[in-house]
Amino acid sequence: MNIYSFSAREAGIPVFAINRKERDRKLRRMDILSAAEHVFGRKGYYKATMQDIARQAQYATGTVYLYFKDKETLYFSLVEEKMRDLLALIKERTAAVRDAQEKLKIYLEEKLDFFEKNQDFFRIFILENGAAQASIDSRIATSALAKEYLACISEIMRLAQKQKLVRADMDPSQGAGIFRSISNAVIMDWLKKNMQQTLSLRQMSRFILDIFLGGARPSDETK
Amino acid sequence: MNIYSFSAREAGIPVFAINRKERDRKLRRMDILSAAEHVFGRKGYYKATMQDIARQAQYATGTVYLYFKDKETLYFSLVEEKMRDLLALIKERTAAVRDAQEKLKIYLEEKLDFFEKNQDFFRIFILENGAAQASIDSRIATSALAKEYLACISEIMRLAQKQKLVRADMDPSQGAGIFRSISNAVIMDWLKKNMQQTLSLRQMSRFILDIFLGGARPSDETK
DNA sequence: TTAAAAAATGAATATATATTCATTTTCAGC
DNA sequence: GCTGAAAATGAATATATATTCATTTTTTAA
Numbered sequence: 001m002n003i004y005s006f007s008a009r010e011a012g013i014p015v016f017a018i019n020r021k022e023r024d025r026k027l028r029r030m031d032i033l034s035a036a037e038h039v040f041g042r043k044g045y046y047k048a049t050m051q052d053i054a055r056q057a058q059y060a061t062g063t064v065y066l067y068f069k070d071k072e073t074l075y076f077s078l079v080e081e082k083m084r085d086l087l088a089l090i091k092e093r094t095a096a097v098r099d100a101q102e103k104l105k106i107y108l109e110e111k112l113d114f115f116e117k118n119q120d121f122f123r124i125f126i127l128e129n130g131a132a133q134a135s136i137d138s139r140i141a142t143s144a145l146a147k148e149y150l151a152c153i154s155e156i157m158r159l160a161q162k163q164k165l166v167r168a169d170m171d172p173s174q175g176a177g178i179f180r181s182i183s184n185a186v187i188m189d190w191l192k193k194n195m196q197q198t199l200s201l202r203q204m205s206r207f208i209l210d211i212f213l214g215g216a217r218p219s220d221e222t223k
Numbered sequence: 224m225n226i227y228s229f230s231a232r233e234a235g236i237p238v239f240a241i242n243r244k245e246r247d248r249k250l251r252r253m254d255i256l257s258a259a260e261h262v263f264g265r266k267g268y269y270k271a272t273m274q275d276i277a278r279q280a281q282y283a284t285g286t287v288y289l290y291f292k293d294k295e296t297l298y299f300s301l302v303e304e305k306m307r308d309l310l311a312l313i314k315e316r317t318a319a320v321r322d323a324q325e326k327l328k329i330y331l332e333e334k335l336d337f338f339e340k341n342q343d344f345f346r347i348f349i350l351e352n353g354a355a356q357a358s359i360d361s362r363i364a365t366s367a368l369a370k371e372y373l374a375c376i377s378e379i380m381r382l383a384q385k386q387k388l389v390r391a392d393m394d395p396s397q398g399a400g401i402f403r404s405i406s407n408a409v410i411m412d413w414l415k416k417n418m419q420q421t422l423s424l425r426q427m428s429r430f431i432l433d434i435f436l437g438g439a440r441p442s443d444e445t446k
Numbered sequence: 447t448t449a450a451a452a453a454a455t456g457a458a459t460a461t462a463t464a465t466t467c468a469t470t471t472t473c474a475g476c
Numbered sequence: 477g478c479t480g481a482a483a484a485t486g487a488a489t490a491t492a493t494a495t496t497c498a499t500t501t502t503t504t505a506a
Contacts, residue, residue, distance in 0.1 A: 021452095044359075046269045050494060060455040062496075071494065127350065136267075167441040174412045175439060181408035185400040215438030216398060218390040244482095273464060283485040285466075294464065 006034040029067045032057045036078050041120025044127070045075055045136045076137045079128060080145055082121050086114050087149050094152075100160035104212075107156065108183060108205040115187055116201040122191065126184055150176060165213070183208050229257040229304075252290045255280045259301050264343025267350070268298060268359045299360045302351060303368055305344050309337050310372050317375075323383035327435075330379065331406060331428040338410055339424040345414065349407055373399060388436070406431050 035057035039048045050071055054061045068074040089110045094103045115122045128140055135141035153176035160166040166175060186204050258280035262271040273294055277284045291297040312333045317326045338345045351363055358364035376399035383389040389398060409427050 049492090061494090062456065063454055065495070066453070164441060166439045170439065171412075174409070177408040177412050178405055178434060178439070181404035182401055185404035186397070189394075189397045189400050211401060211438065213438045213440045215434065215436045215440075216389045216393065216401070217436045217438075218387060272462090284464090285486065286484055288465070289483075 006030045032064055032067050033078050036074055037120050041123045072137050076139050079140055083145055083149060091152060100163045100165045103156045105205060105209060108208055109202055111183060112201040112205055119191060122187060153180060179212050182212050229253045255287055255290050256301050259297055260343050264346045295360045299362050302363055306368055306372060314375060323386045323388045326379045328432060331431055332425055334406060335424040335428055342414060345410060402435050405435050
Protein backbone atom coordinates (compact mmCIF):
# COMPACT_ATOMS: atom_id res chain seq x y z
CA MET A 1 0.00 0.00 0.00
CA ASN A 2 1.13 3.46 -0.80
CA ILE A 3 1.03 5.87 2.08
CA TYR A 4 1.24 8.83 -0.28
CA SER A 5 -1.51 10.03 -2.49
CA PHE A 6 -0.47 8.67 -5.83
CA SER A 7 -3.22 6.64 -7.35
CA ALA A 8 -2.92 3.15 -8.68
CA ARG A 9 -5.81 3.67 -11.06
CA GLU A 10 -3.52 3.55 -14.05
CA ALA A 11 -0.89 1.24 -12.67
CA GLY A 12 -2.73 -1.91 -13.63
CA ILE A 13 -1.27 -3.88 -10.79
CA PRO A 14 -2.56 -7.43 -10.65
CA VAL A 15 -3.59 -8.85 -7.33
CA PHE A 16 -1.53 -11.98 -7.92
CA ALA A 17 2.14 -11.44 -8.48
CA ILE A 18 2.20 -12.73 -12.00
CA ASN A 19 5.05 -10.41 -12.71
CA ARG A 20 6.64 -9.17 -9.57
CA LYS A 21 9.51 -7.40 -11.33
CA GLU A 22 7.30 -5.22 -13.35
CA ARG A 23 4.92 -4.59 -10.51
CA ASP A 24 7.77 -3.55 -8.22
CA ARG A 25 9.08 -1.19 -10.83
CA LYS A 26 5.68 0.44 -11.13
CA LEU A 27 5.40 0.79 -7.40
CA ARG A 28 8.78 2.49 -7.18
CA ARG A 29 7.84 4.74 -10.03
CA MET A 30 4.73 5.71 -8.12
CA ASP A 31 6.77 6.42 -5.02
CA ILE A 32 8.83 8.85 -7.02
CA LEU A 33 5.73 10.46 -8.50
CA SER A 34 4.30 10.88 -5.02
CA ALA A 35 7.50 12.48 -3.82
CA ALA A 36 7.51 14.75 -6.86
CA GLU A 37 3.93 15.73 -6.17
CA HIS A 38 4.85 16.64 -2.62
CA VAL A 39 7.87 18.70 -3.57
CA PHE A 40 6.56 20.35 -6.75
CA GLY A 41 3.31 21.19 -4.98
CA ARG A 42 5.09 22.96 -2.17
CA LYS A 43 8.05 24.58 -3.87
CA GLY A 44 6.91 24.96 -7.45
CA TYR A 45 8.68 23.47 -10.43
CA TYR A 46 11.80 25.61 -10.45
CA LYS A 47 12.55 25.77 -6.76
CA ALA A 48 12.11 22.02 -6.46
CA THR A 49 15.39 20.21 -7.07
CA MET A 50 15.86 16.65 -8.20
CA GLN A 51 17.72 16.09 -4.98
CA ASP A 52 14.71 17.28 -2.98
CA ILE A 53 12.54 14.83 -4.81
CA ALA A 54 14.98 11.97 -4.49
CA ARG A 55 15.37 12.59 -0.78
CA GLN A 56 11.61 12.76 -0.32
CA ALA A 57 11.31 9.41 -2.11
CA GLN A 58 14.21 8.04 -0.06
CA TYR A 59 16.39 7.45 -3.08
CA ALA A 60 19.70 8.80 -4.26
CA THR A 61 19.58 11.49 -6.88
CA GLY A 62 20.66 9.26 -9.73
CA THR A 63 17.96 6.71 -9.06
CA VAL A 64 15.24 9.09 -10.11
CA TYR A 65 16.80 9.05 -13.57
CA LEU A 66 16.35 5.31 -13.82
CA TYR A 67 12.61 5.95 -13.80
CA PHE A 68 12.28 9.29 -15.55
CA LYS A 69 14.32 10.68 -18.40
CA ASP A 70 14.63 14.15 -16.93
CA LYS A 71 12.97 16.69 -14.67
CA GLU A 72 10.52 17.92 -17.28
CA THR A 73 9.39 14.43 -18.07
CA LEU A 74 8.91 13.66 -14.40
CA TYR A 75 6.78 16.76 -14.03
CA PHE A 76 4.87 16.05 -17.21
CA SER A 77 4.17 12.46 -16.18
CA LEU A 78 2.95 13.62 -12.81
CA VAL A 79 0.56 16.19 -14.23
CA GLU A 80 -0.67 13.88 -16.96
CA GLU A 81 -1.32 10.93 -14.73
CA LYS A 82 -3.05 12.87 -12.00
CA MET A 83 -5.20 14.69 -14.50
CA ARG A 84 -6.00 11.45 -16.22
CA ASP A 85 -7.19 10.02 -12.90
CA LEU A 86 -9.36 13.04 -12.21
CA LEU A 87 -10.78 13.20 -15.70
CA ALA A 88 -11.53 9.49 -15.73
CA LEU A 89 -13.44 9.82 -12.48
CA ILE A 90 -15.40 12.78 -13.71
CA LYS A 91 -16.25 11.28 -17.07
CA GLU A 92 -17.28 7.98 -15.58
CA ARG A 93 -19.50 9.52 -12.94
CA THR A 94 -21.08 12.25 -15.04
CA ALA A 95 -21.81 9.84 -17.88
CA ALA A 96 -24.17 8.02 -15.56
CA VAL A 97 -26.71 10.84 -15.46
CA ARG A 98 -28.66 12.80 -18.07
CA ASP A 99 -29.55 15.89 -16.12
CA ALA A 100 -27.18 18.82 -16.56
CA GLN A 101 -27.54 20.09 -13.02
CA GLU A 102 -26.83 16.61 -11.74
CA LYS A 103 -23.76 16.45 -13.96
CA LEU A 104 -22.48 19.73 -12.57
CA LYS A 105 -23.07 18.52 -9.06
CA ILE A 106 -21.22 15.28 -9.67
CA TYR A 107 -18.39 17.05 -11.41
CA LEU A 108 -18.00 19.27 -8.38
CA GLU A 109 -18.17 16.46 -5.88
CA GLU A 110 -15.57 14.40 -7.68
CA LYS A 111 -13.30 17.37 -8.05
CA LEU A 112 -13.63 18.43 -4.45
CA ASP A 113 -13.03 14.92 -3.16
CA PHE A 114 -10.07 14.57 -5.44
CA PHE A 115 -8.37 17.75 -4.34
CA GLU A 116 -9.13 17.15 -0.73
CA LYS A 117 -7.02 14.03 -1.11
CA ASN A 118 -4.47 15.69 -3.40
CA GLN A 119 -3.80 19.08 -1.92
CA ASP A 120 -0.24 19.29 -3.12
CA PHE A 121 -1.39 18.58 -6.61
CA PHE A 122 -3.99 21.30 -6.46
CA ARG A 123 -1.30 23.99 -6.46
CA ILE A 124 0.33 22.46 -9.50
CA PHE A 125 -3.00 22.10 -11.23
CA ILE A 126 -4.04 25.66 -10.63
CA LEU A 127 -0.75 27.03 -11.88
CA GLU A 128 -0.94 24.99 -15.04
CA ASN A 129 -4.47 26.19 -15.63
CA GLY A 130 -3.75 29.72 -14.64
CA ALA A 131 -1.64 31.01 -17.43
CA ALA A 132 -1.16 28.66 -20.31
CA GLN A 133 1.64 30.85 -21.63
CA ALA A 134 3.71 30.25 -18.58
CA SER A 135 2.98 26.54 -18.57
CA ILE A 136 6.20 25.04 -17.38
CA ASP A 137 6.34 22.22 -19.83
CA SER A 138 4.78 23.28 -23.10
CA ARG A 139 3.65 19.72 -23.60
CA ILE A 140 1.09 20.21 -20.86
CA ALA A 141 -0.80 23.19 -22.25
CA THR A 142 -1.01 21.52 -25.62
CA SER A 143 -1.64 17.97 -24.44
CA ALA A 144 -4.69 16.13 -25.65
CA LEU A 145 -5.61 15.53 -22.06
CA ALA A 146 -5.70 19.21 -21.13
CA LYS A 147 -7.95 19.86 -24.11
CA GLU A 148 -10.12 16.92 -23.23
CA TYR A 149 -10.54 18.18 -19.71
CA LEU A 150 -11.75 21.55 -20.89
CA ALA A 151 -13.90 19.96 -23.56
CA CYS A 152 -15.54 17.77 -20.98
CA ILE A 153 -16.73 20.71 -18.90
CA SER A 154 -17.67 22.69 -21.99
CA GLU A 155 -19.79 19.76 -23.09
CA ILE A 156 -21.67 19.76 -19.82
CA MET A 157 -22.16 23.49 -20.21
CA ARG A 158 -23.59 23.02 -23.69
CA LEU A 159 -26.03 20.46 -22.34
CA ALA A 160 -26.95 22.82 -19.51
CA GLN A 161 -27.85 25.42 -22.09
CA LYS A 162 -29.95 22.98 -24.05
CA GLN A 163 -31.76 22.09 -20.85
CA LYS A 164 -32.27 25.81 -20.12
CA LEU A 165 -30.34 25.52 -16.90
CA VAL A 166 -27.81 28.09 -18.05
CA ARG A 167 -28.30 31.26 -20.06
CA ALA A 168 -27.76 30.87 -23.78
CA ASP A 169 -25.70 34.02 -24.30
CA MET A 170 -22.65 32.42 -22.78
CA ASP A 171 -20.02 30.68 -24.77
CA PRO A 172 -19.78 27.13 -23.38
CA SER A 173 -16.03 27.28 -22.98
CA GLN A 174 -16.36 30.62 -21.27
CA GLY A 175 -18.99 29.19 -18.98
CA ALA A 176 -16.72 26.25 -18.28
CA GLY A 177 -13.90 28.64 -17.43
CA ILE A 178 -16.11 30.57 -15.04
CA PHE A 179 -17.43 27.46 -13.36
CA ARG A 180 -13.94 26.12 -12.96
CA SER A 181 -12.67 29.41 -11.57
CA ILE A 182 -15.37 29.65 -8.98
CA SER A 183 -14.69 26.18 -7.72
CA ASN A 184 -10.95 26.77 -7.72
CA ALA A 185 -11.43 29.99 -5.77
CA VAL A 186 -13.44 28.14 -3.17
CA ILE A 187 -10.89 25.34 -2.91
CA MET A 188 -8.12 27.91 -2.58
CA ASP A 189 -10.00 29.68 0.16
CA TRP A 190 -10.60 26.41 1.97
CA LEU A 191 -6.93 25.50 1.77
CA LYS A 192 -5.77 28.93 2.85
CA LYS A 193 -8.08 29.09 5.82
CA ASN A 194 -7.07 25.55 6.71
CA MET A 195 -10.56 24.28 7.27
CA GLN A 196 -9.45 20.69 6.85
CA GLN A 197 -10.23 19.95 10.45
CA THR A 198 -13.75 21.29 10.67
CA LEU A 199 -15.24 21.02 7.21
CA SER A 200 -14.88 18.63 4.34
CA LEU A 201 -14.34 20.24 1.00
CA ARG A 202 -17.10 18.19 -0.55
CA GLN A 203 -19.62 20.00 1.61
CA MET A 204 -18.87 23.14 -0.38
CA SER A 205 -20.36 21.69 -3.55
CA ARG A 206 -23.90 22.91 -2.85
CA PHE A 207 -22.59 26.40 -2.15
CA ILE A 208 -20.51 26.51 -5.33
CA LEU A 209 -23.40 25.34 -7.46
CA ASP A 210 -25.68 27.91 -5.87
CA ILE A 211 -23.24 30.67 -6.62
CA PHE A 212 -22.64 29.57 -10.16
CA LEU A 213 -26.29 29.11 -11.05
CA GLY A 214 -27.96 31.68 -8.86
CA GLY A 215 -25.24 34.19 -8.16
CA ALA A 216 -24.21 35.94 -4.99
CA ARG A 217 -27.43 37.92 -4.56
CA PRO A 218 -29.52 37.00 -1.53
CA SER A 219 -32.33 34.59 -2.37
CA ASP A 220 -34.90 37.35 -1.74
CA GLU A 221 -36.45 36.97 1.67
CA THR A 222 -35.67 40.36 3.14
CA LYS A 223 -35.12 42.88 0.40
CA MET B 224 6.80 59.55 -24.04
CA ASN B 225 7.03 55.90 -23.29
CA ILE B 226 5.84 53.64 -26.06
CA TYR B 227 5.55 50.74 -23.65
CA SER B 228 2.89 50.32 -21.08
CA PHE B 229 4.72 51.29 -17.93
CA SER B 230 2.89 53.97 -16.08
CA ALA B 231 4.35 57.21 -14.87
CA ARG B 232 1.83 57.46 -12.09
CA GLU B 233 4.45 56.89 -9.44
CA ALA B 234 7.41 58.40 -11.23
CA GLY B 235 6.68 61.91 -10.08
CA ILE B 236 8.15 63.44 -13.16
CA PRO B 237 7.90 67.23 -13.23
CA VAL B 238 6.77 68.88 -16.43
CA PHE B 239 9.68 71.33 -16.28
CA ALA B 240 13.11 69.79 -16.26
CA ILE B 241 14.05 71.04 -12.83
CA ASN B 242 16.27 68.04 -12.44
CA ARG B 243 17.00 66.41 -15.73
CA LYS B 244 19.48 63.90 -14.34
CA GLU B 245 17.05 62.40 -11.95
CA ARG B 246 14.20 62.50 -14.42
CA ASP B 247 16.28 60.71 -17.05
CA ARG B 248 17.24 58.06 -14.59
CA LYS B 249 13.59 57.44 -13.75
CA LEU B 250 12.71 57.23 -17.42
CA ARG B 251 15.41 54.65 -18.06
CA ARG B 252 14.29 52.72 -15.04
CA MET B 253 10.80 52.69 -16.48
CA ASP B 254 12.10 51.48 -19.82
CA ILE B 255 13.66 48.54 -18.07
CA LEU B 256 10.50 47.84 -16.13
CA SER B 257 8.52 47.88 -19.37
CA ALA B 258 10.95 45.48 -20.96
CA ALA B 259 10.76 43.24 -17.92
CA GLU B 260 6.97 43.31 -18.07
CA HIS B 261 7.09 42.24 -21.68
CA VAL B 262 9.53 39.40 -21.13
CA PHE B 263 8.28 38.13 -17.77
CA GLY B 264 4.72 38.26 -19.03
CA ARG B 265 5.51 36.11 -22.02
CA LYS B 266 8.12 33.70 -20.72
CA GLY B 267 7.44 33.60 -17.02
CA TYR B 268 9.95 34.46 -14.35
CA TYR B 269 12.31 31.55 -14.74
CA LYS B 270 12.47 31.27 -18.48
CA ALA B 271 13.05 35.00 -18.81
CA THR B 272 16.76 35.81 -18.69
CA MET B 273 18.36 39.08 -17.71
CA GLN B 274 19.81 39.16 -21.19
CA ASP B 275 16.33 38.89 -22.72
CA ILE B 276 15.21 41.82 -20.64
CA ALA B 277 18.29 43.90 -21.38
CA ARG B 278 17.95 43.23 -25.08
CA GLN B 279 14.27 44.16 -25.01
CA ALA B 280 15.17 47.40 -23.28
CA GLN B 281 18.02 47.96 -25.73
CA TYR B 282 20.68 47.86 -23.07
CA ALA B 283 23.60 45.61 -22.33
CA THR B 284 23.13 43.00 -19.67
CA GLY B 285 25.18 44.82 -17.06
CA THR B 286 23.22 48.02 -17.39
CA VAL B 287 20.12 46.47 -15.91
CA TYR B 288 22.10 45.99 -12.72
CA LEU B 289 22.75 49.72 -12.49
CA TYR B 290 19.03 50.13 -11.97
CA PHE B 291 18.03 47.00 -10.10
CA LYS B 292 20.00 45.05 -7.55
CA ASP B 293 19.12 41.66 -8.98
CA LYS B 294 16.51 39.72 -10.92
CA GLU B 295 14.21 39.17 -7.96
CA THR B 296 14.22 42.83 -7.09
CA LEU B 297 13.45 43.77 -10.66
CA TYR B 298 10.53 41.39 -10.67
CA PHE B 299 9.36 42.53 -7.27
CA SER B 300 9.53 46.20 -8.27
CA LEU B 301 7.56 45.47 -11.39
CA VAL B 302 4.79 43.64 -9.59
CA GLU B 303 4.66 46.16 -6.78
CA GLU B 304 4.54 49.21 -8.95
CA LYS B 305 1.94 47.88 -11.36
CA MET B 306 -0.23 46.66 -8.55
CA ARG B 307 0.16 49.98 -6.80
CA ASP B 308 -1.06 51.74 -9.95
CA LEU B 309 -4.05 49.45 -10.26
CA LEU B 310 -4.96 49.61 -6.60
CA ALA B 311 -4.64 53.39 -6.54
CA LEU B 312 -7.01 53.66 -9.49
CA ILE B 313 -9.52 51.33 -7.94
CA LYS B 314 -9.44 52.96 -4.52
CA GLU B 315 -9.71 56.43 -5.91
CA ARG B 316 -12.62 55.62 -8.18
CA THR B 317 -14.59 53.38 -5.84
CA ALA B 318 -14.21 55.84 -2.96
CA ALA B 319 -16.28 58.30 -4.98
CA VAL B 320 -19.50 56.28 -4.65
CA ARG B 321 -21.51 54.89 -1.76
CA ASP B 322 -23.51 52.22 -3.52
CA ALA B 323 -21.98 48.73 -3.37
CA GLN B 324 -23.19 47.70 -6.78
CA GLU B 325 -21.71 50.87 -8.22
CA LYS B 326 -18.45 50.12 -6.45
CA LEU B 327 -18.34 46.65 -7.93
CA LYS B 328 -19.04 48.05 -11.36
CA ILE B 329 -16.30 50.63 -11.08
CA TYR B 330 -13.86 48.11 -9.71
CA LEU B 331 -14.54 45.94 -12.73
CA GLU B 332 -14.26 48.71 -15.23
CA GLU B 333 -10.97 49.94 -13.87
CA LYS B 334 -9.59 46.44 -13.74
CA LEU B 335 -10.69 45.59 -17.24
CA ASP B 336 -9.32 48.83 -18.67
CA PHE B 337 -6.10 48.31 -16.83
CA PHE B 338 -5.52 44.79 -18.08
CA GLU B 339 -6.59 45.65 -21.57
CA LYS B 340 -3.66 48.06 -21.55
CA ASN B 341 -1.38 45.71 -19.61
CA GLN B 342 -1.89 42.30 -21.10
CA ASP B 343 1.60 41.10 -20.41
CA PHE B 344 1.20 42.04 -16.81
CA PHE B 345 -2.06 40.12 -16.52
CA ARG B 346 -0.24 36.83 -16.87
CA ILE B 347 2.17 37.77 -14.11
CA PHE B 348 -0.64 39.00 -11.94
CA ILE B 349 -2.70 35.87 -12.31
CA LEU B 350 0.22 33.63 -11.52
CA GLU B 351 1.05 35.57 -8.40
CA ASN B 352 -2.55 35.38 -7.30
CA GLY B 353 -2.98 31.79 -8.33
CA ALA B 354 -0.93 29.93 -5.82
CA ALA B 355 0.56 32.02 -3.10
CA GLN B 356 2.82 29.11 -2.13
CA ALA B 357 4.55 29.19 -5.44
CA SER B 358 4.88 32.95 -5.41
CA ILE B 359 8.19 33.54 -7.07
CA ASP B 360 9.45 36.16 -4.73
CA SER B 361 8.15 35.51 -1.24
CA ARG B 362 8.11 39.25 -0.68
CA ILE B 363 5.14 39.50 -3.01
CA ALA B 364 2.73 37.13 -1.32
CA THR B 365 3.47 38.74 2.03
CA SER B 366 3.65 42.34 0.87
CA ALA B 367 1.42 44.93 2.46
CA LEU B 368 0.22 45.83 -0.99
CA ALA B 369 -1.02 42.33 -1.83
CA LYS B 370 -2.91 42.27 1.45
CA GLU B 371 -4.30 45.71 0.83
CA TYR B 372 -5.55 44.69 -2.58
CA LEU B 373 -7.47 41.76 -1.17
CA ALA B 374 -8.69 43.83 1.75
CA CYS B 375 -10.01 46.44 -0.63
CA ILE B 376 -12.26 43.99 -2.46
CA SER B 377 -13.27 42.28 0.78
CA GLU B 378 -14.30 45.66 2.09
CA ILE B 379 -16.56 46.25 -0.88
CA MET B 380 -18.00 42.80 -0.34
CA ARG B 381 -18.74 43.59 3.28
CA LEU B 382 -20.54 46.73 2.24
CA ALA B 383 -22.47 44.78 -0.38
CA GLN B 384 -23.68 42.49 2.35
CA LYS B 385 -24.71 45.38 4.53
CA GLN B 386 -26.66 46.79 1.60
CA LYS B 387 -28.26 43.39 1.01
CA LEU B 388 -26.80 43.17 -2.45
CA VAL B 389 -24.95 39.98 -1.61
CA ARG B 390 -26.01 37.04 0.51
CA ALA B 391 -24.89 37.20 4.11
CA ASP B 392 -23.73 33.58 4.41
CA MET B 393 -20.59 34.31 2.45
CA ASP B 394 -17.32 35.20 4.03
CA PRO B 395 -16.31 38.58 2.54
CA SER B 396 -12.83 37.41 1.63
CA GLN B 397 -14.32 34.31 0.04
CA GLY B 398 -16.73 36.46 -1.90
CA ALA B 399 -13.86 38.68 -2.95
CA GLY B 400 -11.96 35.62 -4.15
CA ILE B 401 -14.94 34.43 -6.16
CA PHE B 402 -15.57 37.80 -7.70
CA ARG B 403 -11.94 38.14 -8.64
CA SER B 404 -11.83 34.64 -10.10
CA ILE B 405 -14.82 35.22 -12.28
CA SER B 406 -13.38 38.39 -13.70
CA ASN B 407 -10.00 36.77 -14.20
CA ALA B 408 -11.61 33.86 -15.99
CA VAL B 409 -13.37 36.24 -18.34
CA ILE B 410 -10.21 38.23 -19.00
CA MET B 411 -8.35 35.00 -19.66
CA ASP B 412 -11.00 33.86 -22.09
CA TRP B 413 -10.92 37.20 -23.85
CA LEU B 414 -7.15 37.07 -24.18
CA LYS B 415 -7.14 33.48 -25.33
CA LYS B 416 -9.80 34.01 -27.95
CA ASN B 417 -7.98 37.13 -29.05
CA MET B 418 -11.04 39.34 -29.15
CA GLN B 419 -8.91 42.50 -28.95
CA GLN B 420 -9.97 43.46 -32.42
CA THR B 421 -13.69 43.16 -32.13
CA LEU B 422 -14.59 43.77 -28.51
CA SER B 423 -13.17 45.92 -25.77
CA LEU B 424 -12.64 44.15 -22.50
CA ARG B 425 -14.47 46.88 -20.63
CA GLN B 426 -17.66 45.86 -22.38
CA MET B 427 -17.55 42.62 -20.45
CA SER B 428 -18.12 44.35 -17.14
CA ARG B 429 -21.90 44.18 -17.32
CA PHE B 430 -21.74 40.48 -18.11
CA ILE B 431 -19.35 39.74 -15.26
CA LEU B 432 -21.46 41.62 -12.76
CA ASP B 433 -24.58 39.82 -13.96
CA ILE B 434 -22.91 36.47 -13.50
CA PHE B 435 -21.54 37.30 -10.11
CA LEU B 436 -24.77 38.72 -8.73
CA GLY B 437 -27.37 36.77 -10.63
CA GLY B 438 -25.58 33.61 -11.64
CA ALA B 439 -25.51 31.72 -14.89
CA ARG B 440 -29.17 30.72 -14.83
CA PRO B 441 -31.33 32.24 -17.55
CA SER B 442 -33.21 35.33 -16.38
CA ASP B 443 -36.51 33.39 -16.63
CA GLU B 444 -38.34 34.31 -19.79
CA THR B 445 -38.73 30.86 -21.33
CA LYS B 446 -38.49 28.23 -18.66
C1' DT C 447 27.72 -20.17 -1.46
C1' DT C 448 28.68 -17.84 -5.34
C1' DA C 449 28.73 -15.30 -9.53
C1' DA C 450 26.33 -12.74 -12.87
C1' DA C 451 22.74 -9.30 -13.45
C1' DA C 452 20.01 -5.58 -11.83
C1' DA C 453 19.42 -1.69 -9.06
C1' DA C 454 21.04 1.99 -6.49
C1' DT C 455 24.48 5.29 -5.24
C1' DG C 456 26.47 9.95 -4.97
C1' DA C 457 30.54 12.29 -6.42
C1' DA C 458 31.98 14.35 -10.67
C1' DT C 459 30.62 16.78 -14.84
C1' DA C 460 28.11 19.82 -17.86
C1' DT C 461 25.45 23.64 -18.53
C1' DA C 462 22.94 27.63 -18.08
C1' DT C 463 22.59 32.07 -16.56
C1' DA C 464 22.82 35.57 -12.77
C1' DT C 465 26.08 38.75 -11.48
C1' DT C 466 30.47 41.35 -11.60
C1' DC C 467 33.92 44.45 -13.15
C1' DA C 468 37.79 46.06 -16.07
C1' DT C 469 37.31 48.63 -20.14
C1' DT C 470 35.00 51.75 -23.38
C1' DT C 471 31.81 55.31 -24.58
C1' DT C 472 29.18 59.29 -23.67
C1' DC C 473 28.46 63.58 -21.50
C1' DA C 474 28.99 68.14 -19.06
C1' DG C 475 31.42 71.98 -18.14
C1' DC C 476 35.23 74.61 -19.32
C1' DG D 477 38.64 70.37 -28.36
C1' DC D 478 39.91 68.73 -23.67
C1' DT D 479 39.19 66.43 -19.19
C1' DG D 480 37.16 64.18 -15.50
C1' DA D 481 32.89 62.04 -14.20
C1' DA D 482 28.99 59.24 -15.22
C1' DA D 483 26.94 55.70 -17.81
C1' DA D 484 27.09 51.75 -20.49
C1' DT D 485 29.28 47.65 -22.14
C1' DG D 486 29.82 42.64 -22.58
C1' DA D 487 33.25 39.24 -21.68
C1' DA D 488 34.67 36.78 -17.63
C1' DT D 489 33.30 34.74 -13.22
C1' DA D 490 30.49 32.47 -9.84
C1' DT D 491 27.00 29.51 -8.71
C1' DA D 492 23.45 26.37 -8.71
C1' DT D 493 21.67 22.24 -10.11
C1' DA D 494 20.38 18.90 -13.81
C1' DT D 495 22.42 14.97 -15.49
C1' DT D 496 25.88 11.25 -15.96
C1' DC D 497 28.51 7.27 -14.86
C1' DA D 498 32.14 4.55 -12.51
C1' DT D 499 31.54 2.14 -8.35
C1' DT D 500 28.96 -0.29 -4.72
C1' DT D 501 25.11 -2.90 -3.06
C1' DT D 502 21.41 -6.00 -3.63
C1' DT D 503 19.00 -9.58 -5.87
C1' DT D 504 18.52 -13.76 -8.43
C1' DA D 505 19.16 -18.30 -9.65
C1' DA D 506 22.07 -22.14 -9.94
